[in-house]
Amino acid sequence: MDRDWLWWQHGVIYQIYPRSFYDSNQDGIGDIQGIIDKLDYIQDLGFDAIWISPINSSPMHDFGYDISDYRSIDPLFGTNKEFYDLVKQAHKRKIRIIMDLVVNHSSHQHPWFLESASSRDNPKADWYIWQDPRNGREPNNWLAAFGGKAWQWNAARQQYYLHTHLMEQPDFNWRNPELRKAIFNDIKFWLDKGVDGFRLDVINFLLKDRELRNNPFTFRGPSPRPYDLQAHIYDRNQPENLEIMTELRRLSDQYRDRMLVGEVYAPRPDPQLSASYVGDGRNMLHMAFDFSIIYQKKWHARSFINPVQRWYELLPPQAWPCHVLSNHDQPRSRSRFGGGKENEKRARVAAAFLLTIRGTPFIYYGEELGMYNGKIARSQLQDPVGKKYWPLHPGRDPERTPMLWSNQKNAGFSSQEPWLPLNEGWQSQNVEVQQADPDSLLNFHKRLIHIRKKSKALMQGDWKLEADGSQNYLAYSRTWQKESVLVLLNFDSKTKRIQLTHKRYRALFGTHVIPAQEMRQGPWQLRPYEVLILSIKSD
Numbered sequence: 028m029d030r031d032w033l034w035w036q037h038g039v040i041y042q043i044y045p046r047s048f049y050d051s052n053q054d055g056i057g058d059i060q061g062i063i064d065k066l067d068y069i070q071d072l073g074f075d076a077i078w079i080s081p082i083n084s085s086p087m088h089d090f091g092y093d094i095s096d097y098r099s100i101d102p103l104f105g106t107n108k109e110f111y112d113l114v115k116q117a118h119k120r121k122i123r124i125i126m127d128l129v130v131n132h133s134s135h136q137h138p139w140f141l142e143s144a145s146s147r148d149n150p151k152a153d154w155y156i157w158q159d160p161r162n163g164r165e166p167n168n169w170l171a172a173f174g175g176k177a178w179q180w181n182a183a184r185q186q187y188y189l190h191t192h193l194m195e196q197p198d199f200n201w202r203n204p205e206l207r208k209a210i211f212n213d214i215k216f217w218l219d220k221g222v223d224g225f226r227l228d229v230i231n232f233l234l235k236d237r238e239l240r241n242n243p244f245t246f247r248g249p250s251p252r253p254y255d256l257q258a259h260i261y262d263r264n265q266p267e268n269l270e271i272m273t274e275l276r277r278l279s280d281q282y283r284d285r286m287l288v289g290e291v292y293a294p295r296p297d298p299q300l301s302a303s304y305v306g307d308g309r310n311m312l313h314m315a316f317d318f319s320i321i322y323q324k325k326w327h328a329r330s331f332i333n334p335v336q337r338w339y340e341l342l343p344p345q346a347w348p349c350h351v352l353s354n355h356d357q358p359r360s361r362s363r364f365g366g367g368k369e370n371e372k373r374a375r376v377a378a379a380f381l382l383t384i385r386g387t388p389f390i391y392y393g394e395e396l397g398m399y400n401g402k403i404a405r406s407q408l409q410d411p412v413g414k415k416y417w418p419l420h421p422g423r424d425p426e427r428t429p430m431l432w433s434n435q436k437n438a439g440f441s442s443q444e445p446w447l448p449l450n451e452g453w454q455s456q457n458v459e460v461q462q463a464d465p466d467s468l469l470n471f472h473k474r475l476i477h478i479r480k481k482s483k484a485l486m487q488g489d490w491k492l493e494a495d496g497s498q499n500y501l502a503y504s505r506t507w508q509k510e511s512v513l514v515l516l517n518f519d520s521k522t523k524r525i526q527l528t529h530k531r532y533r534a535l536f537g538t539h540v541i542p543a544q545e546m547r548q549g550p551w552q553l554r555p556y557e558v559l560i561l562s563i564k565s566d
């Protein structure tokens with residue numbers, strides 16, 4: 028039986044970091060009109076939706092992840108009117124718009140915080156997490172993810188407030204019902220404007236331990252930064268968060284066809300935690316990210332398939348998976364794959380994997396070109412994380428460099444000097460060059476996305492593993508009713524001998540010259556880094 032499939036289950040979603048996408052008004056910073064100008068490009072590639080990193084008003088201490096007015100667009104990016112125009116222009120092309128919802132914290136410049144900080148008895152006094160000193164010091168041992176203590180002293184109140192990230196990002200008190208209501212009203216504001224959904228920032232951080240107990244230390248932290256040497260059992264992942272997920276879902280269900288996807292942050296893969304935020308698949312978030320592949324360091328078929336298999340096992344039957352190779356917080360996938368001269372081939376194998384496994388693929392802007400991490404000199408650092416931890420951690424600027432559009436000045440991104448330097452090699456790696464080359468990585472993505480969109484088996488079909496990756500290649504089939512597709516991916520630099528077990532096949536797509544004739548049951552050779560997608564012919 029067919030059921031109603033939803034756009035976000037069938038869709039391929041593009042993530043745009045708006046500062047770096049396209050600058051329409053020549054100030055060196057990407058903007059909303061710039062996204063509108065590039066909608067044809069996005070449509071041509073076949074994307075069904077774009078998630079745009081935050082564009083609300085912000086003093087930009089964390090580049091928009093510190094919002095000072097949830098209902099307005101920051102003038103740097105444009106106006107509310109331009110944003111409504113973006114929604115309209117995108118919808119005309121059947122492209123949905125997903126906003127970034129950052130509600131664990133606001134900016135310290137948000138009027139709510141200014142009011143809250145003004146005295147101990149103002150109407151919003153309890154909208155943030157305020158505490159008296161304990162023994163003349165911070166109320167507990169919590170640390171901030173971006174360095175230092177998580178508590179900042181406020182002279183007017185003679186109290187500390189909590190900030191899990193920068194001190195310019197005070198955490199909301201989600202236990203306060205009025206605060207909750209105010210945030211829900213701001214969410215409704217955008218849903219009423221026709222926004223198709225939200226990506227929810229650090230959504231597992233919302234509630235904190237009622238008693239604000241000390242976090243225990245751990246020697247098994249994922250990194251040497253002090254924050255990672257605490258076990259964060261009291262300042263994130265509180266079970267009560269899930270009640271808010273249910274409320275958010277109820278709100279979204281009052282509208283048609285909206286989608287909520289959660290960033291469930293953990294510094295190490297934690298698919299089980301991510302899965303808990305989709306509940307039974309119907310009562311909480313529509314989707315949650317699993318970052319297992321992003322965190323994998325080793326290039327091997329199993330580094331891809333093992334996490335995905337685990338992710339499928341952990342999700343309840345009604346839930347829908349999604350997958351990512353890159354985002355604005357982690358080194359770009361192209362730079363992680365390694366392989367020297369074979370690096371581009373690896374990027375193709377990974378793209379084919381992302382676009383053929385079961386679940387919604389998210390593609391980070393520039394990934395379609397195979398953009399690398401940029402090289403950022405210390406003097407060019409913008410990201411507060413980089414500024415704090417350089418050179419131990421280069422920060423997140425390298426994965427946020429400007430999109431490479433053409434051979435023109437500044438890669439066609441802007442006529443002014445871009446806010447971050449262009450990647451080396453942009454003269455030969457850009458949209459214009461790759462559009463003109465039928466064999467480019469860009470056209471590879473485009474063809475794959477279009478093949479996916481024509482195939483119900485690839486979009487919604489069941490998934491069956493046929494070769495488990497132990498030999499460094501993968502084979503899996505995707506089946507929907509009578510349509511069956513076999514995906515073969517060689518992650519290795521050596522040829523693999525495989526057996527085709529069905530009677531007849533027809534080649535749909537491949538990285539190498541593919542047989543024009545029907546293929547038959549029997550032995551087959553999969554060349555180094557070959558991607559081959561076959562349709563299985565039923566007799």
Ligand code: GLC
Pocket residue numbers: 089092093129192228229290292355356
């Ligand atoms: C999320 C965002 C990251 C941001 C942080 C604080 O992890 O993806 O970019 O800095 O939350 O809002």
Ligand code: CA
Pocket residue numbers: 050051052053054055056057058103
């Ligand atoms: Ca601009």
